[in-house]
Amino acid sequence: MLQLNSVSYQKGKSDLIQSVSATVQPGDRLTIFGPNGAGKSTLMRLMAGIIQPSSGTITYDDSLSGKNAIGYIPQQLALFENLTVKEHLRFYQKMIGSKTNPFMNEMIETLQLKDFWNKRIDELSGGMKRKVNLTVGMIQQPKIVFLDEPFVGVDLAAKHDMLNWLNRLNSRGVTIVFVTHDWQVIHELADKMWLMENGDLLHEATVDEVVHDHIELPDTSSALQKMISFHRY
């Protein structure tokens, strides 16, 4: 449904993404895995269409051509500091032009946003902000969603609820692409892994293959190798 053909991205003189070719299939549960600065966020932003590749192309199939087909939850909290949760949701709901939104209500329910419904963003805890960030990014009920470290600071109970909910969406056909440094989340939310380092997509594999050492990396002492070895802990 989404295809990367030798996609590169440069900023100034440095290559942040170096000639990546890969495909995301409908219904995938995919995680992009790699050390800090590997280019994971950059690749997600390219796929979400927020930035354009310096060279190469990204093609989407028809199911993703609609205006609200792609959801993106940024690593930063892209929220208005002094607006309330309620105001945020109402604002974005208006933006996408929908009146009744059962999907949004479902999210509100799952993430228990009503508990801090009328609080301003700058009055929320880190985990609460993450929940709002997630809800806002998915309010348009996307067909594919890119989540950049969505669970940072979210407590275990809420994380559990969010994971369940994302899996439920996936079973309804929503494609999920995410970045995390949390092996537990990978185990619960991913089937496939893209292993990245220094802007290179080194390997595509299933989570099982990675966990059972069925892959070989060119540099066995790299940060990526170490990260993989932590899955047991």
Next chain:
Amino acid sequence: MFMIWKSILKRKTTWVLVVIIPILFGLVIYPTIKDTVSQVSVPITVVDQTDQEITDELLNEIDEEPFQVSRMDTLDLRLLSTGEAEAIFVFNDNMEANILSGQTDEIITWYRTENSYVDGLFKEKLASALMSRVVRAEAASVVTQYKPEADWEEVYEYGLRYFEPRPIFEMKFEHISGVEDRSATVDESGDHLLFILLWLYISMLIGYFTQFLYEWRADGVLERLQMVQRSGRFYLTWLIGVFGITYSIFLMATQLMEIPVVKWAYLIPFGTVLIYFIFFEIVKKKWTMYAWMISYSVASFVIFLLADWKIIESDWMYLFIPTWLLV
């Protein structure tokens, strides 16, 4: 989309900048500037080559607010063209003797330009001070002629009681033309100072609103809006709000301060907002933008004043938006 303005208006700083500062300006700074401007507004030069006592006497008598009189002992007509003097009055030698003997021709020469407006008032005051002396002297002479026993001095002192003042002397009027046109009249240059302060304020206000765009870009809010909808509408909302606020302030302030705004001047807030917006698009870092805009504002301030004083008259000065008032 109104929500973005809700977010902006929820900040106290916004209210301080948009409401409190204009009120403070209106209540405190505006009257002060108006006053100072009118106090120092009419520079008059008096030339007296022989430094006569009667000059002191006359000037003391007409020492009044709107005039700022400076005394010199040589005539320098350049003062008129530079605007350092609104008018020059040359007191001829032996003035006192001439007055007392009733010899009133050409005792004072008056130099002015096409652009001298209020100096006439000074002339009137000078004339009346002189006239009372001439009248009393003539009275004393007449009285002593028919009544030799009368005391001249005494009659001179009380002369005004017996004679109605009449305009018996005329000043020689010399018009200096070809002097550089100073269209900045007394009142206008004060208004223009207020105007450029108003513009600096508006510029700062727009800078404040632009800061939100930077903030939202840095926070990723703009990217997010781009995901759900074209960011075009977002910018439009921002622009409409900023235009609304700046135009309200601009039009109200110029009305209140009675600054005449004609054709091009109406575009001043528009141009200023646009320049900030263009800077936002091309300058990625907030502080770089501020550095540029502060430099631009200061440069505009200086260029505007220089243009107002006709020191600069080239077309490039219109790159600095406030000068559009002077078109």
